[in-house]
Amino acid sequence: MRLRRRAVPETPPAVEPPRRLGRPWTLSTSVAAPAERIHAFLTNSATMADWLVLHAGWPVDPPGSLSTGVRFAQRVKLMGTPVEVRWTVAGVTPARAVWLDGTGPMGIEVGLYLSLTPSGSGTVVRLDGGVEGGPTDGPLGPMVARSLTEALRTSLERLARADFSTPPAETPPTRARPRRLDKIKHERTGMEVDPWTPVIVGAGQVSDHSTDSRDGDPVSLAVRALKRATEDIALLEAADTVGWVASVSWQYADGAALIARLLNARPATTVQTGLFGGDGPLRLINDIAAAITRGETSIALIGGGEAAATAAVAERSGRSLDWPGQPTGTAPSRTLGADREPGNAPETAAGLVAPLHLYALFESALRRRLGLSPEEHQARITALWARFREVAATNPHAWLPHPGPDVDDRPVCAPYTKLLTANLQVNQATGVILCSAQAAHEAGVPQDRWIFVHAGAHATDEWFVTERADLAASPAINAIGRAVLGHTGLAIGDIEHVDLYACFPSAVQIAAAELGLPVDRPLTVTGGLTFAGGPGNNYAGHAVANLVQRLRADPDGYALVTAVGWYLTKHAISVLSARPPARGFRDLDAGPRLARPVRKVGFADGPGVLEAYTVTYRRDGTPDKGIVTEISEDGTRLVRATDPEPLLATDPFSAQPLPPPGEPPVLVEWHGPVTVIRLNRPDARNAVDLATARALERAIDDFEADPEARVAVLTGTGAVFSAGMDLKAAARGEYPITEGRGLLGLTARPPKKPLIAAVEGAALAGGCELAxxxxxxxxxxxxxxxxxxxxxxLVAAAGGVLRLARSLPRATALELALTGEPMPARRLHDLGLINRVTAPGKAYETAFDLATSIAAHPALAVLLAKRIVDEHLDWTTGEAFGHLSEIAGQVLGSANFDLRKG
Incomplete structure (x- = not known):
């Protein structure tokens, strides 16, 4: 972009602009107000949002009153897309004229000349201008000019209705997007640091054994922790983002806003994690660190805490808690993550309804894999937890660092006793200050207090535990570990300081195995949720605070911390160091290309090989019930409650190997930018049951989330594309409807990215609707x-009739819908429904070639072209070009836009 300076006449004419740009416009309106009042209104930036419909915000503080020579930046909507324009006030003549020169993306130049002419009791306001340069000199030019002209015409209409009875107020100060400084030298290493590199500059903790409820709510505890994180109150007050790890013991509509109010901060953004999930602290740190690298945030405060101990005392005594509430409708700027029901029907029926039950089940699956006797495995996990207790004993913020002999270590859920489980009744909180290196430098934070966030990642395992292929493994932990190590260029052996999420011993052992860490090496700097305390979702916040202290003492070391939500379901990871990163920070979504082998799950109605078991206990220490999972010959997992006594009398495991999972109902292959999604139930003619619908929905979700994936091909295994809904499953009441994409896991909400169906054989009923x-x-x-x-x-309920009616002549659509008889591909090709017809056996190959050719084009251009085709039927004739301008305008700022390409 370049700024063209032009001379301003000493007395510019009242109506004619000093110079016309290409693609000019001239607009005017009459305003029932004196020119002096209108001029004051137009030259005050506080009023721009009131009349200029193009105005979309200020990237930096606005200029106040406009005067000759003032320069300022403004966000405007150019063809519906927010872009930044840099203006120079080229001239201002009191009560007569305002002249602005501007430059936009890719060398676009804009000129605006507002002139005022008294007329009777009012004023004629004339707006001249033009646009030229960059893409406006090419085929998009008329579209850009038309869009600008219509927006300015609407702006003048607004101006004519404005209230000029009182002088406009001054523009309130807004948060300025930071100007990126030059590289910052890291004195100890001599490395140059990008100014928008995320660094942790403060981490405080609170562990309050008082159960006095006054100022003892989770947010108040977190504020205390944040104040302990720094002595610089100005740093807290300057925060432009505040994040809150959702509390379980007391729920807030927007906990971050309460933190900001208590610290006198005025953040532009508040962020809160989902209600349940120990992955929340790292998801929040990684998300905000990514915002810092984009220049969206300079200083962020992250708080988390629980006051479950106080809440429990209050409940037992019948006292109500007068802790902060917020008005109805209060909400954070963003909520990070989402939740759904934690268990499926077979799990609930068998009594697998609490974390304790599921993690105990994992533990027995681990014992089976390791080939240990109950006594040997009990000794293994007891020794592991003893090492965690030793660390907690050195942690000044640990809740139960020295459990005495009077602690009731009764059995609770085999093989766990009470001191092998998470201790949730704590009053604990953390506060982390995360900012850009530039903000840290400008605030004068000494570099020896900087801890760099090198990389973060997150992924989710199969949501329902009993549908996972292996209860003793976590593909998602493996994936996030590979993601952060790959990004940082580190090997797991390079990590000196580790803190694995430690709610139960099984969680630690599985994570260590997936990350390649020996289980007998130090795996915590905090002490685990039994001894250090389990503050709801926020344990990883304490782990980060402890690692910050470790890394300040070991400035050349690296640290890795993990966090877990639900039942080894949601996972997050971060890599930290006092050394500057070699590569820029990334928050990596490791899920889209995560292979998730699954098992069918059902109620126990036949023989199977025992895979895992647990026994729950009453408070008096007597066995209550047994819960087992067995694997049937076809690989289905059976779940049932049972008599506990036989499980305790002897080791119930046999040497018989577990049958492998059956073939997954949907296969996914990644071929660079092309994703292949294959229905994989050939014995059922690829009919879709609930498991298949869920797998298809997940495959489509992952395809949309994968930044490398451009186009997908949907096809079937075997000779048939799909026979539609699995009618046998439907007869059992199992309908293939998913929450996100509806019937068949796709038809209610197809992907925004291009999807190609490759059809061999029959595509009937729901199979036709999928296509x-x-x-x-x-x-x-x-x-x-x-x-x-x-x-x-019946009626084709997944959109079949509707889509046929939109794509085919009426008579043909009616013939298909009313007779139910199929039609051959060749006829439907001739009518325009099918794009290409191939020889038998060649549909997939041709579809893949077509996908490859589409994927070769810039992704944004493809998505926007598809959007126009998808949405145009909903536009009226009058709306069509407005929508077209809005959508096509999004390519203007794209790095892939190139007029030189043929």
Whole structure:
């Protein structure tokens, strides 16, 4: 971009602009107010949002009153897309004119000339200007000019209705986006640090054994922790982002806003994690660190805490807690993460309803894998937890560092006793100050207090525990470990300081195995949730605070910390060091290309090989019930409650190997930018049951979330694309409807990225509707398409009739819908429903080639072109070009936009 300076006449004419740019416009309106009052209104930046419809905000503090020579930046909506324009006030003549020169992205130049002419009791306001340069000199030029002209015409209409009876107020100060400084030299290492590198400059902790409820709520505890994190109160007050790890013991609509109020901060953004999930602290740190690297945040405060001990005392005594509430409708700027029901029907029926039960089940699956006797395994996990207790004994913030002999270590859920489980009744909180290196430098924070966030990652295992292929493994932990180590260039052996999320021994052992860490090496700097304390979702916040102190004492060391939500379900990881990073920080989503082998799950109704078990106990220490999982011959996991006594009398495990999982109902392959999603139930003609619908939804979700994936191909295994809904499963009441994408796991919400259906054989009923939900269809010439639901007294409920009616002549759509008879691919190709017809057996190959050719184009241009085709039927004729301008305008700021390409 460049700024063209032009001379301003000493007395500019009242109506004619000093110079016209290319693609000019001239607009005018009459305003019932004196020119002096209108001029004051137009030259005050506080009023721009009131009349200029293009105005979208200020990237830096606005200029106040406009005067000749003033320069300022403004965000405007150019063809519906926010872009930044840098203005120079080229001239201001009192009560007569204002002249602005501006430059936008890619060399676009804009000129605006507002002139005022008294007319009777009012004023004629004329707006001249033009746009030229960059893409406006090419084929997009008329579209850009038309969009600008219409926006300015609407702006003048607003101006004519404005209230000029009182002088406009001054523009309130706004948060300025930081100007990126030059590299900052890291004195100890001599390395140059990008100014927008995220660094932790403070980490405080509170562990309060008082159960006095006054100022004892979780937010108040977190504020105390934040004050302990720094002596510089000005740093706390300057925060532009505040994050809150959701509390379980007392829920806040926007806990971050309460923290900000108590610290006199005025953040532009508040962020809160989902209600349940120990992964929250690291998800929040990694998310905000990524915002810092983008220049969206300079100084962030992150708080988390619980006051469950106080809440429990209050409940036992019948006292109500007068802790902070917030008005209805209060909400944070963003909520990070999402939750759903934690268990499926077989788990609930068997009594697997609490973390204790699930982690105990993991523990027995580990014992089976390790081939240990109950006594040997008990000794193993007891020794592991003893090492955690030793660390907690050195942690000044630990809740139960020295459990005495009077502690009731009764059995609670085999093989766990009470001192092998998380201790949730604590009053604990943390406060972390995370900012850019530039903000730390400008605030004068000594570099020996800087801890760099090198990389973060997150991923989710199969949501329901009993649907995972292996209860003693976590593909997601393996994936996030590989992601952060790959990004940082470190090996696991390079990590000196480790803190693995330690709610139960099984969580630590599985994570250590997936990360390649020996279980007998130090795996915590905190002490685990039994001894250090389990503050709801916020244990990892304490781990980070402890690692900050370790790394300040070991400035060349590296640290790795993990966090877990639900039942080894949601995972997050971060790598920290006092050494500057070799590569810029990234918050990596390790989930989209995570292979998730699954098992079918059902109620126990046949023989199986015992895989895992646990026994729950009553408070008096007597066994209550047993819960087992068994694997049937076809790989299905069976879940049931049982008599506990036989499980305790002898080791119930046999040497018989576990049957492997059955074939997954959906296979996913990654071929660079092309993702292949394959329905994989050939014995059922690829009919879709609930498990298949869920797997298909997850595959589509991952495809959309994968930044490398551009186009997907949906096809089937075997000779048939899909016979639609699995009617046998439906007869059992198991309908293939998912929460996110509806019937069949796709049809209610197809992906925004292009999807191509490759059809061999039959695509009938729901199979036809799956194909119609794709954007393009490639079919073998012997393929058949049909919606035979009418023959069964049904209607194609997944959008089949609607999509056929939109894509085919009315008579043909009616023939398919009313007769239920299929039609051959060739006829539907001739009518425009099918894009390409191939020889039998060649549909997938042709579809893959088509996907590759689409993926070769800039992703944004492809997405926007698809959006226009998808949405245009909902536009009126009058709206169409406005929507078109808005969508097409998004390519203006794209780095891939190049007019030189043919």
């Amino acid at each position: 119609l939900a794709a954007d393009l269809i490639v079919a073998a010439e012997d393929a058949l398409f049909g919606i035979p639901e009418v023959k069964r007294g």
